[in-house]
Amino acid sequence: HGEHCRCEHVVYIDEEVAKLLQLKAQLGGEDGKHVFVLKTAKGTRDYNPKQMAIREKVFNTIIGCFKRHGAETIDTPVFELKETLTGKYGEDSKLIYDLKDQGGELLSLRYDLTVPFARYLAMNKITNIKRYHIAKVYRRDNPAMTRGRYREFYQCDFDIAGQYDPMIPDAECLKIVYEILSELDLGDFRIKVNDRRILDGMFAMCGVPDEKFRTICSTVDKLDKASWEDVKNEMVKEKGLSEGVADQIGEYVSMQGGMDLAERLLQDPKLSQSKQACAGLADMKQLFSYLQLFQVTDKVLFDLSLARGLDYYTGVIYEAVLSQMIQAPVVAEQNGALPGDEASVSVGSVAGGGRYDGLVGMFDPKGKKVPCVGVSIGIERIFSIMEQKAELLAEKVRTTETQVLVASAQKNLLEERLKLTTELWNAGIKAEVLYKKNPKLLTQLQHCEETGIPLVAILGEQELKDGVVKLRKVASREEVDVPREELVEELKRRTSKLP
Amino acid sequence: MTVSQIDEEVAKLLQLKAQLGGEDGKHVFVLKTAKGTRDYNPKQMAIREKVFNTIIGCFKRHGAETIDTPVFELKETLTGKYGEDSKLIYDLKDQGGELLSLRYDLTVPFARYLAMNKITNIKRYHIAKVYRRDNPAMTRGRYREFYQCDFDIAGQYDPMIPDAECLKIVYEILSELDLGDFRIKVNDRRILDGMFAMCGVPDEKFRTICSTVDKLDKASWEDVKNEMVKEKGLSEGVADQIGEYVSMQGGMDLAERLLQDPKLSQSKQACAGLADMKQLFSYLQLFQVTDKLLAEKVRTTETQVLVASAQKNLLEERLKLTTELWNAGIKAEVLYKKNPKLLTQLQHCEETGIPLVAILGEQELKDGVVKLRKVASREEVDVPREELVEELKRRTSKLP
Numbered sequence: 001h002g003e004h005c006r007c008e009h010v011v012y013i014d015e016e017v018a019k020l021l022q023l024k025a026q027l028g029g030e031d032g033k034h035v036f037v038l039k040t041a042k043g044t045r046d047y048n049p050k051q052m053a054i055r056e057k058v059f060n061t062i063i064g065c066f067k068r069h070g071a072e073t074i075d076t077p078v079f080e081l082k083e084t085l086t087g088k089y090g091e092d093s094k095l096i097y098d099l100k101d102q103g104g105e106l107l108s109l110r111y112d113l114t115v116p117f118a119r120y121l122a123m124n125k126i127t128n129i130k131r132y133h134i135a136k137v138y139r140r141d142n143p144a145m146t147r148g149r150y151r152e153f154y155q156c157d158f159d160i161a162g163q164y165d166p167m168i169p170d171a172e173c174l175k176i177v178y179e180i181l182s183e184l185d186l187g188d189f190r191i192k193v194n195d196r197r198i199l200d201g202m203f204a205m206c207g208v209p210d211e212k213f214r215t216i217c218s219t220v221d222k223l224d225k226a227s228w229e230d231v232k233n234e235m236v237k238e239k240g241l242s243e244g245v246a247d248q249i250g251e252y253v254s255m256q257g258g259m260d261l262a263e264r265l266l267q268d269p270k271l272s273q274s275k276q277a278c279a280g281l282a283d284m285k286q287l288f289s290y291l292q293l294f295q296v297t298d299k300v301l302f303d304l305s306l307a308r309g310l311d312y313y314t315g316v317i318y319e320a321v322l323s324q325m326i327q328a329p330v331v332a333e334q335n336g337a338l339p340g341d342e343a344s345v346s347v348g349s350v351a352g353g354g355r356y357d358g359l360v361g362m363f364d365p366k367g368k369k370v371p372c373v374g375v376s377i378g379i380e381r382i383f384s385i386m387e388q389k390a391e392l393l394a395e396k397v398r399t400t401e402t403q404v405l406v407a408s409a410q411k412n413l414l415e416e417r418l419k420l421t422t423e424l425w426n427a428g429i430k431a432e433v434l435y436k437k438n439p440k441l442l443t444q445l446q447h448c449e450e451t452g453i454p455l456v457a458i459l460g461e462q463e464l465k466d467g468v469v470k471l472r473k474v475a476s477r478e479e480v481d482v483p484r485e486e487l488v489e490e491l492k493r494r495t496s497k498l499p
Numbered sequence: 500m501t502v503s504q505i506d507e508e509v510a511k512l513l514q515l516k517a518q519l520g521g522e523d524g525k526h527v528f529v530l531k532t533a534k535g536t537r538d539y540n541p542k543q544m545a546i547r548e549k550v551f552n553t554i555i556g557c558f559k560r561h562g563a564e565t566i567d568t569p570v571f572e573l574k575e576t577l578t579g580k581y582g583e584d585s586k587l588i589y590d591l592k593d594q595g596g597e598l599l600s601l602r603y604d605l606t607v608p609f610a611r612y613l614a615m616n617k618i619t620n621i622k623r624y625h626i627a628k629v630y631r632r633d634n635p636a637m638t639r640g641r642y643r644e645f646y647q648c649d650f651d652i653a654g655q656y657d658p659m660i661p662d663a664e665c666l667k668i669v670y671e672i673l674s675e676l677d678l679g680d681f682r683i684k685v686n687d688r689r690i691l692d693g694m695f696a697m698c699g700v701p702d703e704k705f706r707t708i709c710s711t712v713d714k715l716d717k718a719s720w721e722d723v724k725n726e727m728v729k730e731k732g733l734s735e736g737v738a739d740q741i742g743e744y745v746s747m748q749g750g751m752d753l754a755e756r757l758l759q760d761p762k763l764s765q766s767k768q769a770c771a772g773l774a775d776m777k778q779l780f781s782y783l784q785l786f787q788v789t790d791k792l793l794a795e796k797v798r799t800t801e802t803q804v805l806v807a808s809a810q811k812n813l814l815e816e817r818l819k820l821t822t823e824l825w826n827a828g829i830k831a832e833v834l835y836k837k838n839p840k841l842l843t844q845l846q847h848c849e850e851t852g853i854p855l856v857a858i859l860g861e862q863e864l865k866d867g868v869v870k871l872r873k874v875a876s877r878e879e880v881d882v883p884r885e886e887l888v889e890e891l892k893r894r895t896s897k898l899p
Contacts, residue, residue: 072541164835435656
């Protein structure tokens with residue numbers, strides 16, 4: 001604890017110094033010159049072109065999957081009325097960024113995409129929608145930069161709102177997670193599923209007092225990172241359960257399986273006495289039957305130890321975990337996290353979500369319920385993994401998509417280069433030309449190598465006389481003379497085969 | 500107090516009241532976005548995506564990379580960069596950490612990015628929202644949160660080539676977006692300054708006369724001359740001389756003529772500007788830019804086919820077929836209903852613009868076929884189950 005206090009003091013001093021330096025900088029340096037501090041705000045970062053290229057690939061895969069399933073998208077403002085966010089995040093409310101009162105409405109930066117979604121539904125009186133929303137959210141917590149957590153980060157949410165025949169949309173959410181994680185090629189993964197009603201029923205039948213459900217839930221949630229001994233210890237020593245009750249819970253939470261487990265538990269003498277557990281188990285069976293039709297049961301596990309952030313979930317809950325982790329684990333968030341809360345994902349987790357039927361009703365003046373089920377994809381985690389992969393494999397990530405550089409072998413050919421480049425642009429071909437009247441051929445080839453441009457179209461005095469263009473593959477240096485009027489065709493042919 | 504001030508105070512009080520809860524202790528929820536901001540609904544997003552794709556496609560065709568920066572900067576990064584407009588910057592509340600402000604444009608963050616990373620050469624585009632606390636005239640389409648789409652070339656190069664490429668890009672974008680005819684006006688700071696100097700404008704009045712001249716796109720010459728003489732203190736003679744020049748428009752020919760102009764040719768900076776203007780036009784000629792709806796149903800999804808059933812108890816079959824299609828990369832939907840009416844399923848297609856429907860029925864299942872129907876024309880054909888994916892891919896590759 002002493003260590004902790006000292007750290008706090010140091011952090012406090014650092015912040016005060018930073019503030020004073022900022023003020024000093026505003027007053028200007030010694031020579032009266034305006035000093036420019038070259039930093040991004042704490043917990044935020046720029047994305048350079050390489051990172052943007054990776055980001056674009058990941059988004060394309062994810063969005064492609066959402067679209068394949070018929071989802072639409074919306075966008076909301078980066079800040080909401082402060083009161084829209086007030087009272088929705090429990091203890092986490094202290095992590096909300098407020099805007100300064102500058103004489104108008106009181107505003108705050110959005111903390112997630114779920115509350116804006118609920119507001120959007122209520123505001124537009126929408127009862128049915130299948131929507132995805134990819135945008136940045138803002139949290140003033142202590143960013144552990146090395147663990148890949150920031151104060152500004154992307155969330156990628158997919159939700160189905162509306163009253164439907166049970167479990168079909170829930171199953172489609174899981175199919176989508178399965179497709180995305182498969183396509184992103186992150187290695188093997190598992191999707192754990194459970195149900196709030198099964199958990200609550202199980203706690204009741206094991207003898208957990210009602211008022212301890214939530215707190216025991218958050219203890220059980222630690223099983224993905226801690227041993228049963230530690231978890232049992234916390235239940236008994238800190239949360240006041242009897243050893244007997246804890247042991248009973250222990251028997252259940254060690255169970256994993258598929259539809260067979262749901263069937264077995266429906267016969268379980270204790271559990272079958274809980275009405276809500278039975279409802280949850282019946283739905284779990286139904287879910288697995290749809291998952292079989294969707295061909296995803298090979299990676300889905302009914303896991304009784306899954307208990308993530310239960311405050312808003314009313315039915316099925318799920319979490320996707322990568323089997324192989326490349327980076328250090330992130331510590332799980334405290335309870336009270338919202339559905340699909342990125343910050344609450346635990347070790348190796350890359351997606352999470354569940355059914356939350358009561359949330360939108362909180363936002364509607366008449367309390368009209370709109371049932372929802374959804375998932376949040378942990379894209380920051382995925383970006384991190386992809387960036388590391390690229391580095392490990394020494395993969396060259398291109399930051400442009402240029403297909404051909406138009407070059408000249410001799411002097412005074414800028415005009416010809418610009419003419420040819422224009423022809424290519426007009427034909428929709430991605431082309432570049434150096435901003436130099438008389439560049440050396442070597443310089444032009446080096447530009448191709450540095451930026452990954454695969455082809456170079458070389459003009460020279462003789463080629464112009466002969467009405468041809470030398471088309472060279474940068475990597476192999478294979479060269480061929482192409483008649484000028486066939487160049488566009490040839491380039492289109494070659495570039496349509498490129499990955 | 501003015502009416503708008505009263506409105507704001509009332510809104511603040513109502514917000515506070517709402518926070519305290521309504522009469523029944525229930526938490527009252529005000530369903531509004533912040534002033535000057537708005538949601539984008541799926542139709543708007545679909546249009547937005549088309550526009551971005553066209554614009555980004557053009558940037559990529561020209562070999563540009565992209566970056567992204569945080570939505571807020573250190574307050575001091577933005578301080579002193581925007582002159583009078585600084586009062587329009589959104590500040591974040593001091594919550595015990597650094598002082599922060601929402602970005603006002605993308606140019607200052609760009610400059611910070613270049614300096615921070617010691618970058619001397621880059622061709623980059625950046626599309627992102629920026630924030631300004633001015634009085635939004637919503638009907639005029641101005642908001643407090645709005646997109647900016649910037650393209651910049653940084654670095655030392657042979658003169659005017661990058662400048663010309665910027666114009667080529669604008670030309671391509673406006674052409675592809677099909678917004679109708681357009682013109683791109685060009686001028687040069689050095690030509691303007693040289694012109695003002697030769698007409699007799701005092702140095703210290705350059706900037707302010709500049710902003711008056713700028714109003715010529717919205718006001719008449721009489722009004723502009725009036726402002727120059729009555730408000731900015733120029734003599735009528737000087738104003739008239741300016742008037743002769745600012746009425747001129749042309750192409751490379753105008754640049755050549757002005758290089759011969761007795762007054763202007765005496766200004767070194769005007770000559771430099773005019774020489775570069777000639778050079779610019781020569782490149783623009785090479786870039787071929789020197790010359791200048793059907794109410795489509797805007798779809799918000801890209802679904803190609805709905806998997807439907809004509810009778811009851813076919814949910815399992817529908818789900819199986821839909822899974823086959825998804826696995827083959829085809830954009831498909833299925834209704835979340837065990838026993839939907841065929842009419843309901845067809846209506847869903849019409850409402851959301853899904854062009855094809857694959858209908859399963861008892862007889863079709865026995866015969867091993869699927870009825871593939873074009874929603875618009877109702878033309879129907881039986882396709883053998885094992886050929887369906889192939890057939891769908893064939894049909895959807897022809898769709899716009």
